[in-house]
Amino acid sequence: MEIEINLAEPEKRKVSQFEELPFGKIFTPHMFIMKYEENKGWHSPKIQPFSNIELHPAAIVLHYSQTVFEGLKAYYGIDGKIRLFRVWDHIARLNRSAERLCIPQVDPEFVFKAIKTLILIDKDWIPKKKGSALYIRPLIFATQPNLGLKISSEYLFIIILSPVGAYYKEGFNPVKIYVTTEYIRACPGGTGEVKTGGNYAASLKAQELAQKKGYTQVLWLDAKEKKYVEEVGSMNIFFYFDNELATPALTGSILPGITRDSVLKLAPQLGIPTKERRISIDEIIESIENKTLKECFGTGTAAVISPVGEICYKDKSYIINEGKTGELTRKLFEYITGIQYGEKEDPFNWTVIVED
Numbered sequence: 001m002e003i004e005i006n007l008a009e010p011e012k013r014k015v016s017q018f019e020e021l022p023f024g025k026i027f028t029p030h031m032f033i034m035k036y037e038e039n040k041g042w043h044s045p046k047i048q049p050f051s052n053i054e055l056h057p058a059a060i061v062l063h064y065s066q067t068v069f070e071g072l073k074a075y076y077g078i079d080g081k082i083r084l085f086r087v088w089d090h091i092a093r094l095n096r097s098a099e100r101l102c103i104p105q106v107d108p109e110f111v112f113k114a115i116k117t118l119i120l121i122d123k124d125w126i127p128k129k130k131g132s133a134l135y136i137r138p139l140i141f142a143t144q145p146n147l148g149l150k151i152s153s154e155y156l157f158i159i160i161l162s163p164v165g166a167y168y169k170e171g172f173n174p175v176k177i178y179v180t181t182e183y184i185r186a187c188p189g190g191t192g193e194v195k196t197g198g199n200y201a202a203s204l205k206a207q208e209l210a211q212k213k214g215y216t217q218v219l220w221l222d223a224k225e226k227k228y229v230e231e232v233g234s235m236n237i238f239f240y241f242d243n244e245l246a247t248p249a250l251t252g253s254i255l256p257g258i259t260r261d262s263v264l265k266l267a268p269q270l271g272i273p274t275k276e277r278r279i280s281i282d283e284i285i286e287s288i289e290n291k292t293l294k295e296c297f298g299t300g301t302a303a304v305i306s307p308v309g310e311i312c313y314k315d316k317s318y319i320i321n322e323g324k325t326g327e328l329t330r331k332l333f334e335y336i337t338g339i340q341y342g343e344k345e346d347p348f349n350w351t352v353i354v355e356d
């Protein structure tokens with residue numbers, strides 16, 4: 001399929017200079033858009049000036065949340081080359097999410113071509129400072145007008161780009177997290193392991209409560225026993241015990257993060273064995289108290305690694321590593337970002353250089 005390209009006016013294409021780049025509020029001048037109709041399949045792919053879209057008020061997505069998305073980044077390297085990090089894994093996950101939501105599959109090669117073409121058109125919008133990047137947000141949603149609950153016969157696939165600044169403006173500082181025993185993020189057989197809007201809408205209440213109590217993120221427990229740790233906010237979570245870096249095993253209600261997978265593969269390269277297993281909240285509290293838990297951090301594309309310095313469980317607060325960022329946490333952050341910006345060797349060939 002050929003992508004029809006319709007460029008924005010030169011005036012609109014000029015790169016704006018921003019003092020600060022708040023996450024996800026600034027967009028580049030172009031977007032990718034493609035339609036799906038039952039009898040035609042995916043068709044009419046276009047790159048066009050960024051604009052609002054028109055939706056029928058009865059579009060299925062607005063009522064029944066039939067939608068999926070991805071989040072990945074393009075980095076401006078120290079060699080001046082543009083790199084995508086694990087783009088094929090993100091595209092594969094987009095299709096897995098789509099499958100779960102009864103949304104038609106997209107051709108991975110074609111999605112790669114769409115991302116590449118779009119970022120090359122807006123390449124001047126990739127911020128150059130280390131730590132900043134171009135956030136890429138592909139999304140697919142159901143557009144058929146129908147108030148009856150059914151699988152949509154029409155969809156839109158859109159890709160938008162947002163330049164984002166370094167996540168850590170005031171330094172690589174640990175966050176405080178709140179264990180919710182009241183709310184649940186995801187349950188077995190549900191949609192927790194895919195990126196679909198409803199999961200996030202359902203998590204807002206607990207997040208609001210945690211923030212009211214002075215915490216940044218929610219630590220989610222499993223739905224059945226409210227005993228095992230699953231994720232933190234919209235990140236995966238790692239615990240560094242005496243010489244073992246552990247993360248909850250994928251149970252079906254945990255999002256299989258690509259940063260999670262990167263940490264699982266890179267830590268052994270630093271001489272640290274990793275383990276995917278069940279981790280109970282009681283084990284965490286006990287290991288904080290007897291000082292066998294050395295470090296704790298969350299992982300995700302936006303922050304890469306987010307150190308955790310405090311956990312609140314049943315209204316009691318527990319401090320990890322004196323509330324400071326640990327050495328392994330810092331090393332892993334530097335290793336992954338080093339690969340993303342082309343400073344460090346990429347042992348698993350995760351980066352793809354994008355060139356005209």
Ligand SMILES: *Cc1c(COP(=O)(O)O)cnc(C)c1O
Pocket residue numbers: 071195231233234235236255256257258259260299300301302
């Ligand atoms: C996206 C996401 C993650 C992190 O995944 P990455 O691929 O590392 O960005 C973790 N948990 C949830 C719920 C997510 O939506």
